[in-house]
Amino acid sequence: MPNIPRESPRIAPLDEAAINRIAAGEVVERPASAAKELVENALDAGARRIEVAYADGGKTLLRVSDDGHGIRAEDLPLALSRHATSKIDGSDLLNIHSFGFRGEALASLGAVARLTVTSRHGTEDAAEISVRGGAPGPVRPAALRSGTRVELRDLFHATPARLKFLRSDRAETQALLDTLRRLAMAAPQVGFVVRDLSGGGDGRVVLRADPEAGEGAEALLGRLSRLIGKEFAENAVPILAEREGHHLSGFAALPTYSRGAAVAQYLFVNGRPVRDKLLTGALRAGYSDLLSRDRYPAAALFVSCDPMRVDVNVHPAKAEVRFRDPGLVRGLIVSGLRHCLAEAGHRASSTVAGATLGAFRQETGAAGPARLYQMDRSAPAARQMAYQAQAPQAAVDGFGFAEAPSARVEAEPTPDHADGGEAPAIGYLGAARAQLHETYIVAQTATGMVLVDQHAAHERLVYERLKTQRAHRGVASQALLIPEIVELGPDDAATLLAEAEALDGLGLSLEPFGPGAVAVRATPALLGPVNAEALLRDLLDELREGGAVETGNITARIDAVLSRMACHGSVRAGRRMQADEMNALLREMEATPHSGQCNHGRPTYVELKLADLERLFGRS
Structure with missing residues (x-):
């Protein structure tokens, strides 16, 4: 040598x-x-x-x-x-x-x-x-x-x-x-x-x-706005959770404000910046149902606990930590993220609207856009007369806007029907006004307009319904006619059997079968035919990293199946919808968590303010 x-x-x-x-x-x-x-x-x-x-x-x-x-x-x-x-x-x-x-x-x-x-x-x-x-x-x-x-x-x-x-x-x-x-x-x-x-x-x-005024979340949000950018502050939701002496705080960005790399993930333990695989994995798991695999969330998360519960003396650089109960910390982050993102409801990031406005190109001459002076504006009465004169005599069949039950969109719904009935409640996404190319819904809100991708929106709604059914009724299991015996080794078999009760709730039934072997008697029915050995080894990898079974590989695979089912069971692009169908879709979006993005992390709607529209047409 x-x-x-x-x-x-x-x-x-x-x-x-x-x-x-x-x-x-x-x-x-x-x-x-x-x-x-x-x-x-x-x-x-x-x-x-x-x-x-x-x-x-x-x-x-x-x-x-x-x-x-x-x-x-x-x-x-x-x-x-x-x-x-x-x-x-x-x-x-x-x-x-x-x-x-x-x-x-x-x-x-x-x-x-x-x-x-x-x-x-x-x-x-x-x-x-x-x-x-x-x-x-x-x-x-x-x-x-x-x-x-x-x-x-x-x-x-x-x-x-x-x-x-x-x-x-x-x-x-x-x-x-x-x-x-x-x-x-x-x-x-x-x-x-x-x-x-x-x-x-x-x-x-x-x-x-500069030093931030205020304390707590207010000061932190101001500092994040300065260091990461105002866009992050505008599209982040506060997070606050506690579990058995461990506290989680900070801000997490909406899924539609995702990044192409993990460059906007900031993690802190007792105020110390760290780069820890456990925390990074938990952050990823919190967004696992909302982002595609090639997108990364943006967040600034602060975990605080008794110093006796975390070891910071792992490496001289002090960038890694070891928790006494890593599963508890991981569960706190995952559940805290999912709860705060669910509270955001249908909200989508403002950057989506900015990208939409950027797609519009205002045609200008050599001297630039013509300026609009106050003297060029007509009086309100003259404008009303002009509108009446310019109104079409008859709408061409197949074209034109189908009016929703209420012609006005206000903050509070008002009686506006000829029969004296109550106008339907109008929420944040407004009232449907038209359908473009049998794919996009145009809705008028109190402050602007919304353009909805009907298939992407309905896909998320169906997906959330399927998950709710799974949560209420449990995961159905499919008993195997002949149990499959998987040789794993004594340590790996013991690790899996220790979680047998939790796995049984997810449709996977395990029993010991001699030293170092496990008998698989049932698998989740939604997964269909599965390779039991590959499934168990994936679960072992998850458990070795400190992950909990409830948020582990089986649940992710079941959710993937539900996502595919939701995609095939949703309103397809190209289907003509009636006004009441479009309004029902908008109302359900307002009541459904995560409806601002589809199952793959893409936005389901774009909101444009009236000021944005006026700026596009040079009216501002």
Whole structure:
């Protein structure tokens, strides 16, 4: 073996500099991880304003300044030593309430870069200390108004090989900004300013997030609007759930505001940004019935619990966590998401209307659209006379608009019938006015119009009805004439049999059959003929990841069958509908959860406000 010499080597301790560089490789992977450690220290210090400056993606310069409580001058040398911290006393590594606690950040940064720390504690004089080549220098007087300023230059100059693994300046900048956005979301009351000094001078501000007014969800929504965009804030619904001491809060975007990649998923545990597979999987499962597989939800979710119930000391980067009861947390997220999205009802994202307006192209001449002056507008009486003169004498058979029972659409339905009867209740989706190409329903609302895809809308309605029937009556099972024996191994068989009762409620009946084997006596009838062994192995994979059986593979496959049934049992495109049928469809959409998107995540309707229509025709 080339890595092992022929002669037995002698064991010898590494020198302190090598130890620090090896340890730094776990904590500092790139400029973004260095910025994460420094900003977390600033937040732990009680900072209310944090400024981050960088150059060349953070490779040549990274400076973090804050107005926190600072470090005493006599403590500066100790702050640069490994495993020295003021955040824990070492007696309990689970009851952690701060971002940092390992005492490795500054020591690791000093081992791989040129580090200077300047700080002022209270009314004491400011002081600074520098580290070159891993060796700290003396403490010297400095000028600083308050807080702490940490300057990091020439990252990885002590380990040049690591520089070859860094990406381009642009890629490192994007990673740096993404890390800072996540930290800014975790602290809405803290102001953040990020400057790019690559061009020299004062640089340019690339990110600014002023402290948000208010508290709780209000402050968080304001911060998310600044960092993710106003579109997310307009199309997100609040989420608030609690289960056995675990709390879930935040905002989840509507399914029709989905993304093509998982770039807008922000997860936090006790205020700490994390990238955890359990939480990501739970987020995906919460939208599993609403999105196609090539679309990803957008959300900012905050899970909070007793620190004793979650272990954050899994990796030096502290990006992964381990919950004492992962199934409970996963169920909380899935059920919380489904509940808040169901409360959104038929609501669809505003971006759908924006895309629709963008599809319209206003024809303009060389000088642009003609301006409309007030003198060109006719008086109301003149307009009424013109409307009467322009009214058609007779509608051509097969064309024209079929009037709904009520000609007026108002916030409150009013008696408008000749026979003195009550007008039908008009909801958010208005009253049907026409059907275009036997596929789309045109409805008039109190504030504009709605265009509905009749097949997509009815598909979702039928699907939700089938799921409700399944929930009330249970999943019918199909007994096998000859039970199928599946060899799994002792551990896998025990894992499945431990969930036999839950699986039986989903139509899958299992019994032990000797050591390491399971007898499948019944399968869900909706699935038809199934490969029992493949089904059980899929369930095992789900259980190994900590997923609950109730939201597992069987339910997903049954829902897929229901979705196909709903598609074939829905109103097809090309069918002419009467006015009462169209209005009944609109009313059912208003009363059905998730009716804003079909089973595949596509929007079922587009809403255009009257102001949008007027703008299209130059009337605004």
